Amino acid sequence: MHTERTFLDDIKYQFKxxxxxxxxxxxxxxxxxxxxxxxVFVDLSSSTGSSFMSDIINPIxxxxxxxxxxxxxxWGLFTSMFTHYDFLHLAFNMIFLFFVGKMFEQxxxxxxxxxxxLLGGIFGGIxxxxxxxxxxxxxxxxxxxxxxxxxxxxxxxxxxxxxxxLKVNLFGILPVRIIILAGLYILSDILGMGDMDxxxxxxxxxxxxxxxxxxxxxxxxxxxxxxxEKFGNWIKSLFNRSSQPRMKVKKGGQTTGRPKSDExxxxxxxxxxxxxxxxxxxxxxxxxxxxxxxxxxxLFNQSKK
Numbered sequence: 351m352h353t354e355r356t357f358l359d360d361i362k363y364q365f366k367x368x369x370x371x372x373x374x375x376x377x378x379x380x381x382x383x384x385x386x387x388x389x390v391f392v393d394l395s396s397s398t399g400s401s402f403m404s405d406i407i408n409p410i411x412x413x414x415x416x417x418x419x420x421x422x423x424x425w426g427l428f429t430s431m432f433t434h435y436d437f438l439h440l441a442f443n444m445i446f447l448f449f450v451g452k453m454f455e456q457x458x459x460x461x462x463x464x465x466x467x468l469l470g471g472i473f474g475g476i477x478x479x480x481x482x483x484x485x486x487x488x489x490x491x492x493x494x495x496x497x498x499x500x501x502x503x504x505x506x507x508x509x510x511x512x513x514x515x516l517k518v519n520l521f522g523i524l525p526v527r528i529i530i531l532a533g534l535y536i537l538s539d540i541l542g543m544g545d546m547d548x549x550x551x552x553x554x555x556x557x558x559x560x561x562x563x564x565x566x567x568x569x570x571x572x573x574x575x576x577x578x579e580k581f582g583n584w585i586k587s588l589f590n591r592s593s594q595p596r597m598k599v600k601k602g603g604q605t606t607g608r609p610k611s612d613e614x615x616x617x618x619x620x621x622x623x624x625x626x627x628x629x630x631x632x633x634x635x636x637x638x639x640x641x642x643x644x645x646x647x648x649l650f651n652q653s654k655k
Contacts, residue, residue, distance in 0.1 A: 370460035371451020412494040415482040431471030433496040450506045470504020470557040477556030500557030507561025
């Protein structure tokens with residue numbers, strides 16, 4: 351008997367199978383809703399006139415761009431990239447993340463998208479802190495920075511510099527090379543650096559810089575994203591006893607289960623990416639249906655990683 355899926359079932363399915371970009375979108379939305387809903391009741395219950403956002407939420411979720419604020423609240427470098435206060439700010443960023451995230455996962459895997467997102471937010475936050483320390487005019491504006499823009503900019507610029515000739519339809523009708531769009535975005539932020547418009551332009555530029563770096567020597571052990579992945583795996587191993595290597599005996603006395611060396615890790619990543627690139631080139635020339643069953647399965651399995 352067939353039963354229709356509920357709205358909640360659809361959300362669970364998209365979170366589990368929709369790709370890393372969908373999970374990041376859900377996390378951003380949940381954080382936004384939690385802040386807004388709790389904020390309504392806190393403000394209604396307050397008789398002192400204190401601000402829920404400035405007194406409670408900013409110290410927890412926002413990046414404090416002044417040096418003292420960052421030193422006392424360093425976690426904001428991470429939490430700020432999942433935080434939005436304004437609905438339109440959230441909506442624009444999540445729509446942008448949906449499109450660029452989907453494109454990114456067609457070129458790379460989900461783990462790389464996650465680390466590019468995180469590193470982009472960190473780079474953007476650090477550059478914003480440096481800019482506030484160097485430029486007095488910025489010190490006159492808000493010291494709090496929130497939003498996923500730096501992270502999303504990193505993903506977008508990584509695609510543009512990895513596949514500069516990739517064409518996207520601007521407004522759904524005008525084909526434009528993605529590298530041109532990325533250049534226009536970066537130029538817009540450079541020109542807006544001196545404006546007191548409430549936009550963290552330096553955070554956007556920091557994310558863009560990370561995006562460029564992330565696709566340099568993309569298969570090398572020196573690649574910044576691969577280094578971050580290795581570091582992340584090491585951190586996970588500290589909290590996961592089951593991840594410790596176990597020696598397994600095969601026929602003939604050979605052993606397996608040894609940790610991979612940097613060379614093995616990079617070689618496997620390069621081989622995997624080369625195969626993905628060949629399949630994507632085949633799709634661009636002859637369409638998806640030209641793929642063999644094995645190629646389709648390989649592409650599907652990589653999209654789930």
